[in-house]
Amino acid sequence: MLIAVGSLTVMGVALGGILGVAARLLHVEEDPLEVELQGMLPGSQCGQCGFVGCSQYAAALAKHEAPVTACAPGGKAVAEALAKRLGISADLSEHEDQVPEYAVIDEDLCIGCMRCIQDCSVDAIVGANKQVHTVIAEVCHGCTKCFAICPTEAIHMCKVPVTLGNWHWAKPGAELH
Amino acid sequence: MKLFPVRGGIHPEYRKEGSSEKAIVALPLPRALYIPLQQHIGAPAEALVAAGDTVGKGQVIARAQGAVSAPQHAPTSGRVTAVTEIAAPHPSGLAQMTIVIEPDGQDAWADLPAPIADPFAADPQAIKDRVAQSGIVGMGGAAFPSAVKLNLGTQHELEILLINGAECEPYLTCDDRVMREHADEVIDGARIMAHALGAPRIVIGIESNKPQAIAAMTRAAAAVANVEVVGVPVQYPMGSERHLTQAITGRETPARKLTADIGVVVHNVATARAVHHAVRFGRPLISRVITVSGGAIAEPKNVEAPIGTLIFDLVVFCGGLKSEPKRLVNGGPMMGQPLPSLEVPVVKGTSGVLALTAAEANEHPTGPCIRCGTCITICPCGLSPVEMASYIRKDNLDGAQKIGVQDCVSCGSCSYVCPSHIPLVHFFNYAKGALAAQDRERRRSDRVKTLSEARTIRLEKAAEAKRAAMAARKAQSASTAAASTADDKASA
Numbered sequence: 001m002l003i004a005v006g007s008l009t010v011m012g013v014a015l016g017g018i019l020g021v022a023a024r025l026l027h028v029e030e031d032p033l034e035v036e037l038q039g040m041l042p043g044s045q046c047g048q049c050g051f052v053g054c055s056q057y058a059a060a061l062a063k064h065e066a067p068v069t070a071c072a073p074g075g076k077a078v079a080e081a082l083a084k085r086l087g088i089s090a091d092l093s094e095h096e097d098q099v100p101e102y103a104v105i106d107e108d109l110c111i112g113c114m115r116c117i118q119d120c121s122v123d124a125i126v127g128a129n130k131q132v133h134t135v136i137a138e139v140c141h142g143c144t145k146c147f148a149i150c151p152t153e154a155i156h157m158c159k160v161p162v163t164l165g166n167w168h169w170a171k172p173g174a175e176l177h
Numbered sequence: 178m179k180l181f182p183v184r185g186g187i188h189p190e191y192r193k194e195g196s197s198e199k200a201i202v203a204l205p206l207p208r209a210l211y212i213p214l215q216q217h218i219g220a221p222a223e224a225l226v227a228a229g230d231t232v233g234k235g236q237v238i239a240r241a242q243g244a245v246s247a248p249q250h251a252p253t254s255g256r257v258t259a260v261t262e263i264a265a266p267h268p269s270g271l272a273q274m275t276i277v278i279e280p281d282g283q284d285a286w287a288d289l290p291a292p293i294a295d296p297f298a299a300d301p302q303a304i305k306d307r308v309a310q311s312g313i314v315g316m317g318g319a320a321f322p323s324a325v326k327l328n329l330g331t332q333h334e335l336e337i338l339l340i341n342g343a344e345c346e347p348y349l350t351c352d353d354r355v356m357r358e359h360a361d362e363v364i365d366g367a368r369i370m371a372h373a374l375g376a377p378r379i380v381i382g383i384e385s386n387k388p389q390a391i392a393a394m395t396r397a398a399a400a401v402a403n404v405e406v407v408g409v410p411v412q413y414p415m416g417s418e419r420h421l422t423q424a425i426t427g428r429e430t431p432a433r434k435l436t437a438d439i440g441v442v443v444h445n446v447a448t449a450r451a452v453h454h455a456v457r458f459g460r461p462l463i464s465r466v467i468t469v470s471g472g473a474i475a476e477p478k479n480v481e482a483p484i485g486t487l488i489f490d491l492v493v494f495c496g497g498l499k500s501e502p503k504r505l506v507n508g509g510p511m512m513g514q515p516l517p518s519l520e521v522p523v524v525k526g527t528s529g530v531l532a533l534t535a536a537e538a539n540e541h542p543t544g545p546c547i548r549c550g551t552c553i554t555i556c557p558c559g560l561s562p563v564e565m566a567s568y569i570r571k572d573n574l575d576g577a578q579k580i581g582v583q584d585c586v587s588c589g590s591c592s593y594v595c596p597s598h599i600p601l602v603h604f605f606n607y608a609k610g611a612l613a614a615q616d617r618e619r620r621r622s623d624r625v626k627t628l629s630e631a632r633t634i635r636l637e638k639a640a641e642a643k644r645a646a647m648a649a650r651k652a653q654s655a656s657t658a659a660a661s662t663a664d665d666k667a668s669a
Contacts, residue, residue, distance in 0.1 A: 077618035086610045097270040168610020172603045
């Protein structure tokens with residue numbers, strides 16, 4: 001009896017000790033959820049969410065300290081994916097009305113200063129020093145970084161138009177049951 | 178020939194008698210033709226003409242762009258008056274780039290490619306190229322570039338070329354008339370397509386409510402081997418390519434696959450006729466037969482009209498409207514789309530124009546679902562419309578996707594039978610569009626991620642190179658300094 005109790009106690013203490021040491025030694029620095037959330041974000045580090053970059057936003061999201069709707073370039077699709085992963089229901093009504101945008105450079109005002117080119121996180125702007133710059137509309141994801149940095153206010157944001165290619169039927173009326 | 182049963186389906190009133198006995202009549206040249214650059218699935222064509230240019234009949238006025246696309250040709254000779262945005266024959270009423278031609282009345286042909294003398298001895302690729310350069314697209318309504326479909330033989334083992342003459346939509350009689358009046362041309366086009374595809378058998382499926390068409394086609398097919406004309410049961414949606422294939426072969430096309438995966442390629446009868454014209458005479462697709470019908474049309478007709486004719490001109494040619502239409506429909510009443518106005522052009526996929534009276538449209542306010550399950554019984558795709566609609570109503574598109582909303586062919590049978598008049602197919606059309614939009618969004622954000630990662634790597638590489646250059650320069654200056662001190666020492 002005593003031998004049994006004694007041996008189990010010794011085993012318990014020993015195994016507990018090993019687990020305790022392992023938890024310290026094999027400690028995971030990063031929150032895996034944070035990494036996963038960061039993978040869902042566009043990764044353009046535009047800062048429109050109010051955080052310095054995508055990783056900081058992901059960290060705040062993992063701690064439930066930031067709303068899932070803050071990522072402007074990600075739009076509705078990213079907000080939905082984040083809400084699904086975090087298991088929360090997000091109010092996406094704001095995103096319903098928000099139309100994706102792209103940047104356009106007014107060629108009369110552009111002085112060819114290269115600032116927007118250096119700042120663009122997806123290399124959507126082409127141009128050279130003292131030459132007029134232009135935005136490749138299909139590549140631009142509307143983060144507005146260039147809009148903010150342009151010294152001559154030559155950049156404005158345009159709404160991505162509804163075309164025959166992206167139009168689809170609206171949801172049938174809400175009065176239906 | 179043994180036929181196989183197809184599940185579900187409905188038996189609407191066919192109402193084809195308004196136009197079925199009217200021979201095809203050619204429309205006199207209208208005052209202006211409006212040729213949209215996109216009349217097909219895929220990338221829009223690129224305009225090759227500008228305002229002021231003169232064009233000959235059949236001249237290429239816009240070239241295909243990309244792998245899935247189709248060129249556009251001038252339907253008659255005349256002068257290009259503008260290349261501008263004009264409302265498209267699309268429920269959204271959005272504008273698209275359109276070439277406007279003012280006919281000169283000569284109707285003079287431009288230089289056409291030479292006819293292929295013996296198409297059955299020709300290289301299949303030559304036929305596919307001719308079909309592609311003639312701008313032929315599926316004329317049953319979907320307008321998918323036919324040359325791309327003729328290529329399916331290269332990747333799939335094909336058994337049957339199925340020519341679709343089912344025409345299961347109520348009111349429409351254009352395919353019926355083409356088969357009755359131009360049976361030889363359809364059979365010849367079908368044989369040319371089968372040669373291009375490498376398909377050993379040709380089956381022509383016609384709903385048995387068109388006995389004259391079946392008789393005419395059987396007569397025309399009697400002279401040639403390997404062509405069978407089959408009367409299929411009158412059951413909407415028999416004209417859907419998946420369902421017609423099932424009725425003929427007994428094989429069901431798997432979800433998200435093509436009929437080619439089970440050895441069958443389906444083309445419409447009017448497409449076969451267009452292939453005949455392109456191969457035998459070098460003529461591109463510049464006109465098509467359209468049924469103009471419905472209770473509000475004074476004299477319903479089957480009209481052969483140049484592509485680009487305003488629907489307004491078609492309606493005027495058919496005696497105009499005799500009463501106020503409740504609905505203007507582009508295509509048949511089951512799967513057709515509402516027309517934004519009469520001021521839109523006829524395109525390659527326009528099979529019919531219907532002006533329906535209020536009695537024909539038969540619209541009712543929507544009531545609550547009574548859980549009768551009729552929609553499940555009749556769904557020809559084996560789906561559960563009531564369940565999908567309740568998911569979509571609650572914005573759970575993923576739920577609807579899981580139970581197969583993307584396998585819905587939008588035939589509208591569920592909406593037709595619903596005793597509560599719930600617009601079920603509208604929900605599915607919305608869901609399919611919204612899911613496609615989500616998919617585009619996802620692909621876009623993936624691309625943003627790839628681009629920004631590539632940029633980060635590039636910036637790191639540049640910084641690394643700079644550091645390396647700096648270090649090299651430092652090392653060099655240090656060694657020069659050391660050398661000069663050594664020299665100093667030596668001289669001292």
